[in-house]
Every structure is written in structure tokens, then in C-alpha cells.
Amino acid sequence: MFLRDGIFWGMHLIWWAIWLVALGWIFFAPSNWPLREEEEENDALTVLKIRFAKGEITKEEYRNQKKVLELDA
Structure with missing residues (x-):
């Protein structure tokens, strides 16, 4: 239902962005x-x-x- 209308993809991309920022902070934070x-x-x-x-x-x-x-x- 939501996947075909394209409404769900915005939230999906936001979650990917949150995960990428979190992983970047973990691996590239000053030691x-x-x-x-x-x-x-x-x-x-x-x-x-x-x-x-x-x-x-x-x-x-x-x-x-x-x-x-x-x-x-």
C-alpha cells in the first residue's frame, strides 16, 4: 500500500541517513x-x-x- 504510493520512501531514507551518520561518528570520531x-x-x-x-x-x-x-x- 504505502510502498507503491512512494509515501514510505521518505522515512526509509531518513533512517538510512541516521544510521550512516551514527556509523560515521563511531568510526571517525577523534580518538x-x-x-x-x-x-x-x-x-x-x-x-x-x-x-x-x-x-x-x-x-x-x-x-x-x-x-x-x-x-x-
Whole structure:
């Protein structure tokens, strides 16, 4: 009844679109979400490098803080 009139095909196509979007999201979603601990540790080292580059800390302070960060990891 509905298949021959063409009314049903609109809903059928919508469901296929929903499934394709869902599968695309599952397979192509970023793999780094949520952040892992390793990335958070690297963030601390990155902040330390930026502070050193800006001249906020001395070379000796940079080395000491870098050793502390590496020992905690």
C-alpha cells in the first residue's frame, strides 16, 4: 500500500541517513577524547617550555622543574 504510493520512501531514507551518520561518528570520531593522563602530563611540560621561552624562569629553574616533572611521570 504505502510502498507503491512512494509515501514510505521518505522515512526509509531518513533512517538510512541516521544510521550512516551514527556509523560515521563511531568510526571517525577523534580518538583523543576524553583526554588521557599522558596528554595532561605533556601539557605541564609544554607550559614549562613556554614559560622558559618567555623568560619568566631561568635555565636552572627550567632544568629543576623539568626533572621534577619527569620523575613524577
